[in-house]
Amino acid sequence: MKTDHTESQFTHIAITDSFWMQYQKLITEVVIPYQWCALNDTIDDAEPSHAIDNFKIAAGQMQGEFYGMIFQDSDVAKWLEAVAYSLSNHPDPQLESIADDVIDLIGKAQQPNGYVNTYFTVKAPSEKWTNVCECHELYCAGHLIEAGVAYYCATEKTRLLDIVCKFADHINEVFGKKPGQLLGYPGHPEIEQALMRLYEVTQDTRYSQLSQFFIEQRGQQPHYYDIEYERRGQTSYWQTHGSAWMIKDKNYSQAHAPITKQSTATGHAVRFVYLMAGVAHLARINHSQEKLTACRTLWQNVTNKQMYITGSIGSQSQGEAFSCDYDLPNDTAYTETCASIGLIMFANQMLQLDPNSNYADVMERALYNTVLAGIALDGKHFFYVNPLEVYPKAIAYNHIYEHVKPIRQQWFGCACCPPNLARLIGSIGNYIYTVKDNTIYTNLYIASESTLYLSDGNMTLLQKGNYPWQDTITFTVKMAQPCQADIALRVPNWCQQPQLSINQTGFAAENIASDGYIHIKRQWQNDDEIILQLPMQPILVRPNPLLRHDMRKVAIQRGPLVYCIEQADNGEELHNLLLDSSSELKCIAGSGIFAGKTLIKATAYRIDSIHAHSQPLYSFNSEKPAMTKCELTLVPYFSWANRGEGEMRVWINEL
Template identity: 65%
Template sequence: MKNLSTESLFKYVKVTDEFWSKYQSLVNDVVIPYQWNALNDNIENTEPSHAIKNLKIAAGEAEGEFYGMVFQDSDVTKWLEAVAYSLANKPDPELEKIADDVISLIGKAQLDNGYVNTYFTIKEPEKKWTNLCECHELYCAGHLIEAGVAYYHATGKNALLTISCKFADHIYDVFGNEPGKLAGYPGHPEVELALMRLYEVTQNEKYLNICKYFIEQRGQQPHFYDIEFKKRGETSFWHVHGPAWMIKDKHYSQAHIPLAEQHEAVGHAVRFVYLLAGVAHLARISKDQEKLGICKILWDNMVNKQMYVTGGIGSQSCGESFSCDYDLPNDTAYTETCASIGLMMFANRMLQLDTNSKYGDVMERALYNTVLAGMALDGKHFFYVNPLEVHPKSIQHNHIYDHVKPTRQQWFGCACCPPNIARIIGSIGNYIYSIKDDGVLVNLYIGNKTHIELPQGQLLLEQNGNYPWQDSIQIDVSPTMPLRTKIALRIPDWCHSPILFINDQQQELESIISQGYAEIDRIWKAGDRIRLSLPMDVMVIRGNPLLRHADGKIAIQRGPLVYCIEEQDNGAELHNIRLDSTTKFETFTGNGLFAGKTLIKADSVRIGSQDAQLLPLYSYNQPKPETKKQELILIPYFTWANRSLGEMRVWINEK
């Protein structure tokens, strides 16, 4: 086995972890078949997808009109990518045959010059590449390319990879600063990270160069979006926020100024992290320190001033966008599931560039909270938006909550999130480790067996534990022959008293921790064993004083999991509950829906009266309302809304 990039590790990392094995089985057995039915319009009472039908029409195998979003093709290719990971995890000839047939369909829909896009092939063939700002052609190309790379790694079949290369060659021929080419770049970044994945497989310099061109051309003057807008007679595609809003608001697509001049996370959150994932990937491959610096500046602003405690990003519904520093409302939070998935992709690439646990900490926070919350425990219902506070009665009547759903949906007309969740869970093996020239980083504590080819030799690792519920991790190290290398273990920011043993000998951690990783540099022999304890105390979190939405409130975390309270356990009107930060928190194992999951209980008080509706709306000079004791039950945030409709809160008023 040759040296692997981290992004192809999924094939060699076999997840054995109880928690994640269940999730991968859910994806294999339920989510992928369910989403296949959705793509074929076989789910009752949901918005139709028509995505497979669009492909059949474009391929000449059916008649009809295009239906759906301009980016509808990406639902199919993200699903194909999820299938690729599923086949690597669990071979399934029937599923592979379905996927191969879809790939064949894409091949038939591909034009002679390599172009693939059912919207423009069927509906507006004369308008190809005339509206990069608004119309997602390169975004769809990116997801097709990612699927091609993943399917090749998983199955060894190159049909979709060949389609991807042909399309990427066409893109290279169309775009650039040379005479006769379009000096443009995507409105919705995605193709950049895809082109870097394609480059790593093919080593074709064209793909690296066109990726670099898209990144460096972005935001240059005269502005390409204005040029193409005039060329097409000042017509715009989207009118939801007014004519040409996306063209006028160039912050939305991170195209207001060149990327090297940007210092704040702005615009559409998914676009931002997809773009920066591509920049980080390019920086690593090309050893570009300037681009690494750009990534660090924008990472720090996003994480330190614009990220929710759940790892969600993109606080406002208008444009699915970032707002400004410290503007993180809880009940109107947008925090799209795809944004946290993109955040994981960005974090993972930063770990390959810069050994610093802060990237792994955020990757873990996003994964165990917002990403997992995006899908119900049944695998058939999904959140697009992930608020931190829900009051269903208000949602019915107040239009500021139009984007908030108090229960997960079966499907969406804009269904980017469901297949994205499937592909991230299927590819979780890509995120556990980072391979470095001098060794291996252990980023996530997920039980698995893997073998990694290092320059020094082959290393076999077997990781076991019951994370995120229990704090003990064991890693058995079995090199094929004694070899010297580093194994670096991430010490999470939430753990203040880690304990490390190697072959039953406790280690002095202070002397070996660097940038949040415990670096063990030694000659490893078969039978060596690492044991790491990460005590999971229940922790009280307070927001920065500038974070007004958390003022007077506390949040609760244990291990990587943020907890919340729900009406089903604690009654309605959760804003009347007061929690003392010094109270004793008690953990216990749930049952039923929460079987095997750690829950938390604590004493709290509830203010108000059962007869509150008899009181006037406002009272003058009245004493503070009475309080009564109440036992409070907290559940992991990712499990909320899996029962009946009810209120939910992450931030709890402090007593």
């Protein structure tokens, strides 16, 4: 097996950023051990996982029944991937030994033909590959493949990589257009991007071609989901919304039409972004203009018409899905953490394919807001759903809020989000830069030491700063010999007046290219210094008039951070607060759990409701209610719900 380290970019990017080092330390010291306990069912009062025991049963090491979701294996795979990134950043022989034991367990559970899946090995061995629409075999395979690639790149150990290559080889024999092969494709995309990562490490074109098969077969007539449904005798696995609903609703899994014929983001949000990340990756490798056009079209729809200000997507709970354009309710928002993680992966692949600040702006928005909101500051509690407005009193009584939790949970029966968070945060170095055509595109402002490969030789960039709290970023160039290259610095869409100097000499920062970056083309010398300032005063954000849920409301953003108001600071009945948008927005230093963070103060008026309980429900020909001037405290959205249960709002009524 031929391997190279194309995929191992994270091994030569060292994070030095205080903000992200804190999170990576949290992942290493708290989240990974905590999730290991969860996978082994040793956390009191938490949803059971049984994921490790499922593998032990499949490997013949213990007796028992399969337990959990049909995709329970994927939690173990994502945990292993997170461990790989952690080991790359912080070597830990004890953790590596635990991971090696898990990998050995997976190897023992693998069937002689390469197949790995505990549900179908333990519970339904005769049903393998009979229901790819509903049953997540290829989804679980994809996550295991990604873990195998990451673990090899982090440790250079090939045990898990050998396992997943053997599994991928088996899948390549089962699916395809040759006689006797299945013309199917996954109901839940994931394997598409996994196979592309496997191809980049092994350079085995069978894997990229298999990814291409899955992508191009999707949506073709006659629908494979219908074919296998009839072949099974019209049985279905999921009955949530009626018999065979997932099979009948092709939009749900983006199988209603070939991907190049789709123009609107539809269906299950996580499936959509996982699929599009794979399509963008394939388009880059195959130089496919048709797929690039499809990616651009669908990107524009999802980010311009179906994305929340927090970078979250998937507004409705039924199907964890998109609704229609401009339908973005705040209190019933589903906005799964995994969907924003997938959006970041899609954005990153677009940046590798078609560098443009628009992709990085969205990536940054999703990362600093929804994704970080998915994990508590203690690293042991998580959000699956990320609403933009919470009124806890109603949640217990109104079924439309059944999916909304006012506080983070210890674990979930469907626990896809916690390990997904861990693997993304652990690999954040992979998202900072894009290198294309001898140009270094700076996508994220995260202090780091990064060695990047250019046509004239290697360049190391030392990026320093205290982003997202402070607006100055410094780059120092390190190299053995002078190098001709283009360093492109992203100007975020929230920044109006960037300032730039090179070796203490001013540079025309207003010369922003059409791709949204300031391009600096020159012969770089060792120790050249760039200083970039991105003024980040608090700003008011107003909605598009078609966003009916947000009319006459404003949101407040500073830098990449969206802010919110919480009951803990502003009392109950947040709906009775009216922000005075003409007043000054003041930045203050936080304390306690907000130490080191910037909070915002704003002037507002509170509608008096002291005697409301004694008043009629509706008053006729009455005067406007009295109001009292007050001061609002706003905190970063990602930090909400770390002080107990209470009301929260991102969009605030405007005076």
